[in-house]
Amino acid sequence: MAETKILLSESEIPARWYNIAADMPNLPGPPLNPATGEPIGPEALAAIFPMALIEQEVSRERWIDIPEEVRELYRMWRPSPLFRAHRLEKALDTPARIYYKYEGVSPAGSHKLNTAIPQVYYNKAAGIRRIATETGAGQWGSALSMACQFFGLECTVYMVKVSYQQKPYRRILMQTFGAEVLASPSDRTQAGRAILAEDPNSLGSLGIAISEAVEDAATRADTNYALGSVLNHVLLHQTVIGLEAKLQMEKAGHYPDVVIGCCGGGSNFGGLAFPFLHDRLTKGTNVRAVAVEPEACPTLTRGAFAYDFGDTAKLTPMMQMYTLGHTFVPAGIHAGGLRYHGDSPLVSQLYHDSIVEAVAYNQTAVFEAAIQFARAEGIVPAPESSHAVRAAIDEALRCKESGEAKTILFGLSGHGHFDLAAYESYLSGSLHDVPLSDEALTQGLASLPRVGV
């Protein structure tokens, strides 16, 4: 039987990140000043980001060196394993070959540490002492807290209040790594106080928490802001996933027909898919890349391709992306990491140009796949990652119908050990689908700024 676990040695950790901007037929439009609507230059971002990350954000260089100190820390858990899902294939009785790249082996439990480490590294190199950020379900906050601890920086995390109340373990994990964790909206910032004045019982949203963290960073010289997804430099850092996966697939002797990843802000999907899309864009291979999102927050499949703010308070630059509108607050599905109104501009442009595909699922179908995967493979996937599991299983079932022995590669972005309450809710039959209504969609899209481009 073919190998189950395809491993690489530490020396095979990539030495360079892959920047897909070098190969894209069309680039997303430039970020725009939130107040004037004019394109902003790199210097406008310098209040909240170190110059090295701003340079990566706008870079068109195809390959960008990974600093040795970052590779050193990557060694803690990288290269991550690639698994052949023999037992799942058997359970599905499919002729398809199913592989998955598992990022849950990171000490923070997800792919987020791949970018948290370089982001803190470049901030420290720029003389920054403290980082402010937001977190939804807590994965990004945990990864950033750990990275800040490693480099000796302080970390303040604005955690969406509903998660703060419902997910104490992620909060405790962040505090264990030394972070200060505030429930957002908080009274620490003007943005937070404004929301609380309107609605003292606000449960918060990612958009609100981003406003608070950006304001915190912009108003303190010793503090910068860090974002765990969406931005070009974040997707760049995540390409270590796909670069390793390419080597591993080569060792396994198969090239994927389709690469699948769950998509919130697009970072684990882009990180896995972009190095394969490099082949498609430069060598004309026809590998498919499929982004999977929740029906409750269907940014690519039902959103608009338009300029929008990244946050509720309109503090961030406007970015050209697929969006449901910056005032949109998605239903409280368990895949907290996929509850964002916007999406990566790079992924958005590629979707707009039909280079990537997208599909959306309701959460009961997602948990059904998660349970099937856990029982076959012995790994409990994060609710976010389970969206990719659902799509991979459906692809394999289509192969069963057609008799095609396709090769499917999907990203398992994290484990679900902190999400067992969600599993309990599914197992006890109390989990319900919350697809987005047309009214809520229209209402969210009505908040799009009018930008004359």
Ligand SMILES: *Cc1c(COP(=O)(O)O)cnc(C)c1O
């Ligand atoms: C944050 C998170 C996601 C969603 O973010 P992307 O930027 O779209 O990858 C997906 N899976 C896990 C495990 C996460 O922590």
